[in-house]
């Protein structure tokens with residue numbers, strides 16, 4: 001008897017896990033197979049986009065089965081995934097700003113902040129659910145600092161220095177971090193107890209997280225891909 | 237103990253699931269491995285053809301086991317598959333018409349229409365089977381608009397502007413959408429209750445859908461492949 005699960009026809013969480021899993025796999029194939037058509041400078045960026053979706057594909061594979069088997073949020077695996085993919089996104093910012101002389105320290109600052117954001121979020125969702133608002137707040141502060149770094153801080157300055165296609169791509173990525181990433185705190189509020197209960201109460205947390213992941217991992221990667229296409233075309 | 241199922245020798249649905257699965261895998265290998273022999277312009281199109289069959293291969297792998305285990309239509313996974321592959325086909329139209337200046341908005345219009353077509357079809361097949369005719373009708377209208385866009389609408393105009401091999405390929409793809417895609421509503425009518433019961437009553441829905449997928453995913457991809465071959469040859 002084969003290893004397949006039945007899902008209820010109205011199981012939208014299961015649906016988004018399956019669609020998300022396959023979309024991540026397809027996106028990885030797309031980034032990996034197209035990376036060699038670009039100049040060295042952009043190859044690494046596209047490769048890292050592929051790594052982000054590939055890591056997600058593997059975790060979604062696990063999470064969709066976890067969901068199908070237990071009908072329960074795979075919070076543990078969700079955070080395993082984020083703790084790898086979010087730092088890689090910070091690496092992406094560094095990679096595209098390297099042309100303007102970005103320093104490694106910028107990358108590490110963003111990485112540490114993202115780790116703080118995720119570890120505190122994990123505490124709020126699991127061990128200390130009763131103080132979810134408190135951990136969410138700390139997490140939100142770290143998130144806010146990341147937003148500030150790329151919108152008005154050192155990352156912004158470097159993007160202006162680089163100009164051209166890099167600046168354009170940076171602007172789009174800024175919106176991803178401000179609007180796209182803001183999907184996650186909404187999911188958090190929908191899934192944890194607190195004074196904010198009821199605001200997003202009706203929505204299932206996992207659907208929100210899955211939509212967020214699709215937008216941010218694949219969309220983010222496509223912005224990088226697009227930058228590689230236009231920048232490579234100009235250089236030749 | 238290996239994870240294999242036995243199938244009855246006259247299980248034609250199972251047969252088409254297994255053949256379909258392998259055909260999709262082989263087609264993916266073909267498109268992925270040959271993409272690098274083409275110019276940049278066509279590479280992406282062939283890559284996307286490969287993504288379509290790759291996505292299908294993964295889902296067929298699941299669906300053939302699902303069928304073998306439950307002897308029941310894997311409707312859920314069928315629609316997970318379509319909701320990813322049909323929009324990618326709209327992307328293909330956009331990609332080949334880009335040479336004639338196709339706009340992103342054309343692509344998005346087609347994508348939205350295809351999503352409406354599929355979501356309403358899903359409702360008719362699962363949650364609201366009693367009104368299957370109604371949901372099928374709405375789905376059919378969306379389908380009809382897609383057909384109109386590519387046969388006589390903006391997509392057609394762009395194809396004429398592009399001329400040559402692109403126009404030829406576009407014509408073939410138009411027939412795929414008009415005749416090839418029409419296989420699916422037939423499967424729908426064979427598989428749902430309604431006044432049309434009996435017309436296609438004897439045929440098993442999944443065999444019809446599997447034939448449709450083989451024709452449209454692999455055939456569609458081969459048309460793109462062929463365009464890449466002939467257009468690349470002319471340019472050198």
Ligand SMILES: CC1=C(/C=C/C(C)=C/C=C/C(C)=C/C=O)C(C)(C)CCC1
Nearest residue numbers: 085121136139140143181184185188216
């Ligand atoms: C602010 C905030 C959060 C932010 C999470 C974010 C921003 C996650 C981003 C994940 C990404 C971008 C994954 C894609 O690969 C948490 C942890 C939900 C806890 C509540 C407060």
Ligand SMILES: CC1=C(/C=C/C(C)=C/C=C/C(C)=C/C=O)C(C)(C)CCC1
Nearest residue numbers: 321357372375376379417420421424452
């Ligand atoms: C019109 C219509 C339908 C059309 C489905 C189509 C046109 C599906 C195409 C799928 C493809 C092309 C997949 C290949 O990758 C439904 C949903 C069965 C519902 C009944 C009415």
